Amino acid sequence: MVTAKPEVELTVSRIVAGGAGMAELDGRKVFVPLTAPGERVRARLVLSKRDYAVARLQEVLEPSPHRRAPRCPLFGRCGGCQFQHLVPDEQLRVKREMVADALRRIGRLDLPVAPVLPAPDEWHYRNKTQYAVGIDRGPRVGFFVTGTHRIVPAEPCFLHPARFDAARRACADWLCGAAAQAYREHDHTGNLRHLALRTDGRRTIALVATRTRRISVELVERLAATPGVDAIVQNVNPEPGNRIFGPETRPILGEPGLEYELAGRRLRVSPTAFFQVNTAQAETIVALVRERLGDRRWTRIADLYCGVGAFALAVSDLAEQVTGVESSPVAVADARRNAELAGAGNAEFTEGDAAFLPADIGPADAVILDPPRKGVSRELIATLGAARPDRIVYVSCDPATLARDLALLGKTGYRAGDVQPVDMFPQTAQSSP
Structure with a gap:
């Protein structure tokens, strides 16, 4: 027999680190994502501890005047x-x-x-995006679902340039016919681990992260044919786990570097080097x-x-x-x-x-x-x-x-x-x- 989780009515007092709203119930703090201060909501408890609980929003009973309709249809599911x-x-x-x-x-x-x-x-302010690649009821290229390593094929994403979406789509279309290439974190098999896109506003590079030094010629051709992609770089990460980049980076096609201007200075940035997004x-x-x-x-x-x-x-x-x-x-x-x-x-x-x-x-x-x-x-x-x-x-x-x-x-x-x-x-x- 499956017992339903209890639903409760809560009044959100404020938002805390991580972005969840906080309310109180019987002396315990209850954290409810996707809420706003001052709102009265109905929520279902999904985790209950001695001094706090986590709940999933079911309905906003009294919305905040500061609430608006989210632009992205995947908001609340995608963890971005x-x-x-x-x-x-x-x-x-x-x-x-x-x-x-x-x-x-x-x-x-x-x-x-x-x-x-x-x-x-x-x-559309981000100059960099990193997509995870994996198998989730079929091969997928996208972002992790909130709190999991399941992948949602988020497109379009409204935080980065539209040309990044086209590159993601080209990779995902190729992967549909090459599912065995998708990396599987649980047993460290497959080859394609991540696809990262970076732009300096003038040029865009596609950074293909793989488990081995092998890289699909067809994938390279599809990315190269994507409008707005100027260069392709491969990064090799042979280690298990979810770390994105490994120690070896090599150019595959085009000039791999990017150049930003900051405070009147030109800054050359290599494909895996950190720069503010x-x-x-x-x-x-x-x-x-x-x-x-x-x-x-x-x-x-x-x-x-x-x-x-x-x-x-x-x-x-x-x-x-x-x-x-x-x-x-x-x-x-x-x-x-x-x-x-x-x-x-x-x-x-x-x-x-x-x-x-x-x-x-x-x-x-x-x-x-x-x-x-x-x-x-x-x-x-x-x-x-x-x-x-x-x-x-x-x-x-x-x-x-x-x-x-x-x-x-x-x-x-x-x-x-x-x-x-x-x-x-x-x-x-x-x-x-």
Whole structure:
């Protein structure tokens, strides 16, 4: 006998990290995705723990005035977006509240959080998309269903350029006749793992991630015939698991590199090197970093987790010496080439783990931190506390780890200033404080 999950009526008080609405039921927090603050909803409990529960929205009984119809028919199923049902101003308000909440709750910090800086475009802003490939009642190319590794063939996607959809379709059409090529994560068989598309606004590359060095000639021909695809690159990842890229990348067709312009600098970016997916808002963040460094002439600025050198080169005119540290050899090679393009003779780039600041880069009186989502290591925080640079500018992609790290830096004697969130990802629960 199957017992139906109970349905409950709830009033959503606010939206929390991850994008779900939060309500209370019998003293427990209940998290309900796809809701808005102030709404009364009917929801079905799908997970019940001692101190919290998760529910699936069944009906909005009293909608928020900030609710709108989502543009994408797959919203709520595809895991890419969480906020399409909220008007833009409400998305920004919610994201500001999420940042402030993380600072208070995790960092025990009562800091001023400025209004979120909106993106110029709420749609089609992404310069990169990564599609998963697999078998889900047949071969599929698309995005993961929320909370699963099932694949939904999302097309069109309203967050990236339309030409990406055409490349996805070309790959999916080929895969229909070559299902054995689709990667199966559970037993590490099949060959085609992911299809990634990247554009700098002028050129678009298709990055085909495979398990072996073999690549289908027919797939290459179909992608090459897709309007808007200028180059094809293969990345080989022979390791099991869901990591997208492996250590080997090789060009298959056309010129593989992309070139972005940021803060008046040309930045060459290799196919697997990191670059912000919202180019317009990357410009905003660069301007904020320069503003936080002020008009002072610095002796040395250290840019830790520097990637292809975007921040280091953007501030190279503010210092006698700029040093970038990055663990990816591909990104370091790009950064050195970008310094040559910029004529920035005072910029140098070192390959190394920024979490353990290399001693040979010399003392710095200003530091830029732009770590991955896991934030800054305790070892680096201790090193910074001992080195005492005059200023630290922290660029974060996760409010929770930012709050943790600011609290730890505070214990070394630093005092956090203002926090300026930037909406890098409209329609999603992510922001960059």
